[in-house]
Amino acid sequence: xxVNKNSYTFTFSAILVIVVGASLAFVAEGLKPLQKExxxxxxxxxxxxxxxxxxxxxxxxxKFAKYIVEQVMLDNEGKISTAEDITAFDIDVVKEFKTxxxxxxxxxxxxxxxxxTKKYIVPMAGKGLWGPIWGxxxxxxxxNTIYGSTFDHKTETPGLGAEINQPDFQDKFIGKxxxxxxxxxxxxxxxxGSDVEGKSHMVDGISGGxxxxxxVGEMMKRTLNVYVPYFKGNQKAAL
Amino acid sequence: MSETxxxxxxxxxxxxxxxxxxxxRLLSDPMNDDNPITIQVLGICSALAITxxxxxxxxxxxxxxxxxxGANLIVSLLRNLIPSRVRIIVQLVIVAALVILVDQxxxxxxxxxxxxxxxxxxxxxxxCIIMGRLEAFALNNKPWPSFLDAVGNAAGYGWILIAVAVxxxxxxxxxxxxxxxxxxxxxxxxxxxxxxMILPPMALITVGIIIWxxxxxNTKLIEEN
Numbered sequence: 001x002x003v004n005k006n007s008y009t010f011t012f013s014a015i016l017v018i019v020v021g022a023s024l025a026f027v028a029e030g031l032k033p034l035q036k037e038x039x040x041x042x043x044x045x046x047x048x049x050x051x052x053x054x055x056x057x058x059x060x061x062x063k064f065a066k067y068i069v070e071q072v073m074l075d076n077e078g079k080i081s082t083a084e085d086i087t088a089f090d091i092d093v094v095k096e097f098k099t100x101x102x103x104x105x106x107x108x109x110x111x112x113x114x115x116x117t118k119k120y121i122v123p124m125a126g127k128g129l130w131g132p133i134w135g136x137x138x139x140x141x142x143x144n145t146i147y148g149s150t151f152d153h154k155t156e157t158p159g160l161g162a163e164i165n166q167p168d169f170q171d172k173f174i175g176k177x178x179x180x181x182x183x184x185x186x187x188x189x190x191x192x193g194s195d196v197e198g199k200s201h202m203v204d205g206i207s208g209g210x211x212x213x214x215x216v217g218e219m220m221k222r223t224l225n226v227y228v229p230y231f232k233g234n235q236k237a238a239l
Numbered sequence: 240m241s242e243t244x245x246x247x248x249x250x251x252x253x254x255x256x257x258x259x260x261x262x263x264r265l266l267s268d269p270m271n272d273d274n275p276i277t278i279q280v281l282g283i284c285s286a287l288a289i290t291x292x293x294x295x296x297x298x299x300x301x302x303x304x305x306x307x308x309g310a311n312l313i314v315s316l317l318r319n320l321i322p323s324r325v326r327i328i329v330q331l332v333i334v335a336a337l338v339i340l341v342d343q344x345x346x347x348x349x350x351x352x353x354x355x356x357x358x359x360x361x362x363x364x365x366x367c368i369i370m371g372r373l374e375a376f377a378l379n380n381k382p383w384p385s386f387l388d389a390v391g392n393a394a395g396y397g398w399i400l401i402a403v404a405v406x407x408x409x410x411x412x413x414x415x416x417x418x419x420x421x422x423x424x425x426x427x428x429x430x431x432x433x434x435x436m437i438l439p440p441m442a443l444i445t446v447g448i449i450i451w452x453x454x455x456x457n458t459k460l461i462e463e464n
Contacts (some may be wrong), residue, residue: 016329020336027343034347042350057350120315 050136070111080231097125126219143231161212190215269395296404300397315385411436
């Protein structure tokens, strides 16, 4: 057989590509459920991490079911959305931020309860310097004071913007408040190295990672704004 | 008479033993005299990028081992069927398919590790060691020697990777395979982890030191000007 004939070369290439393509598609489809489950577990871990509950992937599902007692979904106006075909957990805020218009996005809220104290966890997504950033911010029962936060990013600069996923940065948000009296002001992330001592609506950004830091501030202000009516309603009800 | 003698001679021609000295050299040469990283200086990019922790280095080495064995075997089996004009593309398709398989399996069963290795698993496709061995060896040799060649070269790549990772993790974060090995008492006495070890340049320097040690022990590697 002459392996250097044109017709042979074409046939060989065609068969090779079909065989390789088919087997890859087969494997990818077969492993998809496992991969999706991994992503789900990681999301649970992140949500729990914002309220300082550490969970390994194995126990994430169990702990999530134990601590997260309620999942609420708000629309753009801050009203509780009644769409029943989708649960708050299944909403991918990063994807929605990229593809859905602001008015049509859904805003999930996770209610955490341990020994009778409630905490409210807000997922959010925004833009860093190079790509998407996202995070979870947990509020105390007063829906004003930040209890904990986690942030992560896709492609921020290592050592600079990428530091937003480090505890050093995330812990700076603890104890900050988003309401000044009755007015919503969010928490501003200011230029790295600023003096924020005693300022309850300001967080010191990362030196050299200004755009990513500002992105975090913008993401919080824009996202939390939607939750304001809901938070205020609940604060009144609590009084 | 002579005819029968010849016939028996052909029949009796001894089969090469599985581990003949030639085959053993296929395994041992890449570990030292012909090491892909320190002598041929191939696959350096991944050696620099994913040697911060031993665990990543181990998973990366195993991934390369799997891909290399698979690619070498497949190319060796198909060596008489592959049209020589498109052989590079054919090799690339085979390597790429195997790498994607490894990537998918890691994502399904070792999610944490796959996130840390991120793009570097995909970059195995462009790891020069693999294409180099396919082109230089598997295309002209039978499957068994090709298999040994793959194991030898992957092991030669792996041991350097792991050696560099041990140095960097030990001095950079005081741990090995994620477990703390430098006792807390040291830190109380003012010992500090060397932050520079975490950064890529230290991998280059560590590889350089390994090459230095290797050449001072193995004098036949020293080049004459």
